[in-house]
Amino acid sequence: MGLCLRTGNSIILKGGPEASQTNAVFAQIFEDCLQEGHLPPGCVATFLGDSNCTLRDLVTQDRWLNLVIPYGRPSWVEQIVRQCTAPALRTAMGNCYLQWSLSGNWETVRSMILDSHLTHPDPVNAIEKVLIHPDHSASTLAMLWNSLREKGFELRGDGDLVAEFPELGAIVAPGEWQQAYLKRIVAFKRVPSFESGIAWINQNSSGHADSLVTESYAESQRFSAQIDSAAVYINSSPRFHRRPLRGDSVFLGMSNQKGYRRGMVGLETLTTLKQVVQGYRV
Helix, strand or coil: CHHHHHCCCCEEEECCHHHHHHHHHHHHHHHHHHHHCCCCHHHEEEECCCCCCCHHHHHCCCCCCCCECCCCCHHHHHHHHHHCCCCECCCECCCEEEEECCCCCHHHHHHHHHHHCCCCCCCCCCEEEEEECCCCCHHHHHHHHHHHHHCCCEEEECHHHHHHCHHHCEECCHHHHHCCCCCCEEEEEECCCHHHHHHHHHHHCCCCCEEEECCCHHHHHHHHHHCCCCCEEECCCCCCCCCCCCCCCCCCCEECCCCCCCEECCCHHHCCCCCCCCCCCC
16 A cells, blocks of 8 residues: 555555455554545545455456556466456466576575575465476485475475485475465476476466576576576575565565566556657747
8 A cells, every 4th residue: 555655546455355354444544544644535445345346346447447456376366367457467476486406505495495485474485396407416305305394394396206205295296386385385396407497487487586596607697598587586585575674665566477567566666657748949
């Protein structure tokens, strides 16, 4: 709400019926804040879960709406995007990949996975899938997996990995590679080459935050150039901060759609550019 008001927009909020009492409390808080800040009461409208207005009714009012921002699970976001007639701004969470190059250090992989999950229960950029080089030693893999288990992670693997390391856990179902867990679950998969790993990520990740662990400058450059995601992280945790420690920016989320609204959803995202051409007489 603050981002919308700061950018000169009004906002319509609609919560689900399962949280009707909470929605009513928030609506009263918003009303009190508007009065205290001497803002027009109409700049924030709240539809409670028990109102007669359905979500479909709301997102098809393109005559009055400039932008729809659905936020929630990927399946729900896609449902709203298909229904709305006004422009929609997708926000993404989960199903972020990490590619572990042969030159990469396992402790870096471990620290990035752990740090990316620290924003639980809202792990927007949590690493959930890890692609590993086939030449990583069994002892190195065991150290990583044991360390993650000690931190409460559930591990899974592709069929070949689980056959070789039964202690790894359950075999990943084919559809899981394209779905977010949004839990402390990490799935591992072997890829035959660096290039095949990039191709797998572009095909299966949610496309908003993907990572690489490597000591090779050439690999880091290829990964940055070829990964088709909103944000790419090299030897750095993709952990999402709604209010970063640096500066005073505040972000609503991360958008994975292409266009000028791709990436961090902040103040600039919620504004539009208007060109003014001034003529003059000679």
